[in-house]
Amino acid sequence: MRATPRTWAGLAVLLLAALLSSMDISVLFVAGPAITSALRPSPTEWLWALDVYGFVMAGLLIAMGSLGDRIGRRKVLLIGAALFGLSSVVLAYASSPELLIAARALMAVGGATLAPSTLSLIRGMFADARDRSVAVAAWNVAFAGGAIAGPILGGALLEYFWWGSVFLINVPVMVLLLVVGPLLIVESKSPERSSFDLVGAGLSMVAILSLVYSMKELARAGVGGVVLLTALVGVVAGTAFLRRQRQIAHPLIDLGLFRSRGFSVAIGTSTAVSLVMSGLGALAFPFLQSVHGLSPLESALWAVPTFVGVFAGAFLASHLAGRVHAAPLLGVGLVTMAAGLTVLASLRPTTGLATFLAGYNVLTLGSGLATTIATSLVLSTAPPAQAGAASGIAETSTSLGSSLGIAILGTIASLVVRSSLTTGLTTAALTSALLLIVVAAIGVLGLRREKTSGTVGR
Numbered sequence: 001m002r003a004t005p006r007t008w009a010g011l012a013v014l015l016l017a018a019l020l021s022s023m024d025i026s027v028l029f030v031a032g033p034a035i036t037s038a039l040r041p042s043p044t045e046w047l048w049a050l051d052v053y054g055f056v057m058a059g060l061l062i063a064m065g066s067l068g069d070r071i072g073r074r075k076v077l078l079i080g081a082a083l084f085g086l087s088s089v090v091l092a093y094a095s096s097p098e099l100l101i102a103a104r105a106l107m108a109v110g111g112a113t114l115a116p117s118t119l120s121l122i123r124g125m126f127a128d129a130r131d132r133s134v135a136v137a138a139w140n141v142a143f144a145g146g147a148i149a150g151p152i153l154g155g156a157l158l159e160y161f162w163w164g165s166v167f168l169i170n171v172p173v174m175v176l177l178l179v180v181g182p183l184l185i186v187e188s189k190s191p192e193r194s195s196f197d198l199v200g201a202g203l204s205m206v207a208i209l210s211l212v213y214s215m216k217e218l219a220r221a222g223v224g225g226v227v228l229l230t231a232l233v234g235v236v237a238g239t240a241f242l243r244r245q246r247q248i249a250h251p252l253i254d255l256g257l258f259r260s261r262g263f264s265v266a267i268g269t270s271t272a273v274s275l276v277m278s279g280l281g282a283l284a285f286p287f288l289q290s291v292h293g294l295s296p297l298e299s300a301l302w303a304v305p306t307f308v309g310v311f312a313g314a315f316l317a318s319h320l321a322g323r324v325h326a327a328p329l330l331g332v333g334l335v336t337m338a339a340g341l342t343v344l345a346s347l348r349p350t351t352g353l354a355t356f357l358a359g360y361n362v363l364t365l366g367s368g369l370a371t372t373i374a375t376s377l378v379l380s381t382a383p384p385a386q387a388g389a390a391s392g393i394a395e396t397s398t399s400l401g402s403s404l405g406i407a408i409l410g411t412i413a414s415l416v417v418r419s420s421l422t423t424g425l426t427t428a429a430l431t432s433a434l435l436l437i438v439v440a441a442i443g444v445l446g447l448r449r450e451k452t453s454g455t456v457g458r
Contacts, residue, residue, distance in 0.1 A: 002128050002131060003125070003126050003127075003131040003135075006184055007184075009184050010125060010185040010186075011122065011135050011138065013176065013180055013184060014121060014185070015118075015142040016173050016176070016177070017077070017114045017174075017177055018115060018119075018146070019142040019143070019145060019149065020084070020146065020170050020173055021111040021115050021146070022144070022145075022147055023146035023147070023149050023153070024107065024111065024146075024167075024170065027153070027167075031158060031163045032046075032050075034158060034162070034163035035049075035100070035163050038163065039095075039096060039097050041097035041100070042097070045098075045101065046097070048101050049100050049101050049104055051216060052101055052108065053104045053107060053108045053111070054108075054402075055108070055212055055213065056108035056109060056209075057112045057115075057399065058208050058209070058212050058396060058399035059112075059208045059209040060108070060109060060112035060205060061112050061115065061116055061392045061396045061399065062201075062208075062252060062392040062396050063112075063204060063252065063392070064080070064112045064113045064116055064117070065116035065117075065120065065390070065392020065393070065395070066196070066197075066201075066252045066253060067196060068113070068120060069386060070189065072187050072188070073117050073120050073121050073124070073188050074117075074121065074182070074185050074186070075187065076113050076117050077113060077117035077118065077177075077181065077185075079113065080110040080114050080117065081110065081114070081174045081177045081181070082110075082174070082178060083106060083107070083109055083113075084107055084110030084111060084174050085171050085174030085178075086106070087103045087104075087107035087109075087110060088168060088170040088171050088174070089167075089168070090102075090106070091103040091107065091167040092164030092165070092168045093164060115391070115395045116392040116394075116395050117391075119136075119139060119375070119379070120188075120379075121185060122135045122136060122379070123379045123384060123391075124188035124384065125185070125188075129321070130321065132379065132380075133317070133321030133372075133376055134318045136318070136372055136376050136379065137317055138318075140310070140314050140368065140372045140375055141310055141311050141314045141368070144307070144368070144371070147281075148303050148304065148307050153166070153169065154166040157169065188384075195250055196252075197248060197250065197252040200245060200248070200251065201252060203237050203241035203244065204238075204252065206234075207234050207235075207237035207238035208234070208238075208396060210233040211231065211235075211238070211400065212400065213230050214226075214227045214230040214234060215400075215404055217230065242255065253392075253393060254386055257381075257386065257390060257393070260382075262326065262377045262380070262381040263377065263382060265377065265443045265447055266373075266374040266378045266381070267378070267394060267397045268397075268442070268443065269334070269373075269374040269443055270371060270374045270375070270378075270394055270397045270398050270401065271397040271401040272334075272401065272435060272436060273370050273371055273374070274397070274398040274399075274401030274402050275401040275404045275435075276337065276405060276432040276436060277363075277367055277405070278401065278405035279404075279432065280341075280344070280429065280432060283428055284303075284425065287347075287356075287422065288302060288353075291422055292353060302353065302357065306357070306361055306364045307364070308361065308364075309360070309361040309363070309365035309367075310364045310365075310367065310368040312365050312368065313333065313336075313364065313365045313366060313369035313370075313371075313372065314368040314371075314372045315368075316369055317329065317368070318372065321376055325447070326376075326447050327447035328444070330373050330440070330447065331440045331441075331443065331444040332369065333366045333368075333370030333373060334370050334436045334439055334440035335436070335437065335440055336362060336366030337363050337366030338366075338432075338433040338434075338437050339362055339433075340359050340360065340362030340363030340364075340365070340366060341359070341363060341429040341430070341432050341436070342359075342430075342433055343355065344359040344360065344426065344429040345427075345429040345430040345433065347359075347422055347425065347429075348422060378391065378394045379391075
């Protein structure tokens with residue numbers, strides 16, 4: 001059955017929620033100088049203010065996705081929207097670093113419900129595979145666009161208002177979601193009644209938080225006692241979590257999902273793409289500012305055209321979904337990303353911004369194609385009753401990929417950055433291109449061998 005106008009209107013509301021949850025990861029970067037000037041946080045407090053959103057969000061994604069499957073995905077979405085809006089108000093008027101950190105953590109709890117809930121609701125709202133592929137493409141564009149829009153919108157608001165305005169902008173959208181969400185979005189959940197695994201949720205949060213923290217510390221300070229200890233805690237908690245999921249009657253996530261090559265390839269692809277995009281993004285903005293002398297807002301504005309690549313890749317994926325097998329589409333997306341990275345690997349300090357922009361547009365074109373196909377595979381290969389848990393796994397893989405990208409590519413760049421920042425960027429780009437070619441080969445072979453994967457969205 002094809003989607004109705006009401007369904008498309010509901011999607012528009014979901015896209016706004018996905019945009020804001022992504023945008024608030026990066027908006028603090030541009031507001032940083034104003035906030036630190038007003039609240040005077042210590043270096044440690046400011047580091048926590050920056051990181052706590054990503055930490056808490058990553059740790060809760062799987063649990064919130066699974067909770068939505070059990071009690072209702074729309075219900076979890078609306079609860080999260082209320083928390084997100086409330087925390088935005090608290091953040092805007094925070095009077096101390098401690099309140100700033102606490103409010104960012106509360107916002108992350110809300111954000112952890114928005115991403116998996118919006119994606120899993122799309123699975124239930126769009127029964128037709130072609131309609132669903134268009135909706136997934138739009139969701140990917142919104143989520144990717146949030147990371148680009150955050151610094152730009154924040155910079156524009158700070159030209160005229162105080163720093164709290166970058167958070168208050170969330171409130172009208174969350175109010176809109178709370179008002180029209182029940183009218184436009186149909187509730188969906190698993191038909192089976194099952195208990196929620198609180199112990200498993202705790203173990204998954206400890207595992208993910210520990211691993212993400214160790215990766216960030218590795219990027220910041222190199223190998224040390226803290227990195228090794230937190231990594232060990234993460235591995236132990238993760239092992240205990242996986243063992244528990246195999247043993248209990250109603251697991252938080254069904255590990256059987258990974259028996260599907262389509263699902264496993266999709267998760268691996270999402271992780272690799274997130275690793276590359278986050279790692280290169282962390283190096284690209286310093287390159288624009290240090291080598292080409294752009295201000296933070298100017299460098300953010302230069303990133304706007306790269307959004308065209310994401311949109312074009314997502315549009316291409318939605319147009320071809322249902323007509324072409326997933327394997328070549330995924331392979332083309334990853335190889336296109338590698339081609340863009342090859343252009344970036346050729347940069348020199350004297351290279352014009354046009355070349356940088358061209359290479360980055362090719363990179364984002366490939367990422368838009370690959371991530372849309374991967375997201376479609378997650379939703380089409382997972383049973384509808386487990387759409388929330390599957391979406392949570394997909395979003396968690398993206399968060400882990402982001403942390404890995406900053407840690408690994410940042411470490412690679414730091415080894416050569418003493419000679420120049422440009423050399424660091426080009427080395428990381430070349431390493432990323434080789435990684436994506438390997439992932440493309442593994443993914444294409446895996447999907448080709450799984451005959452049941454068929455075309456995307458089946």
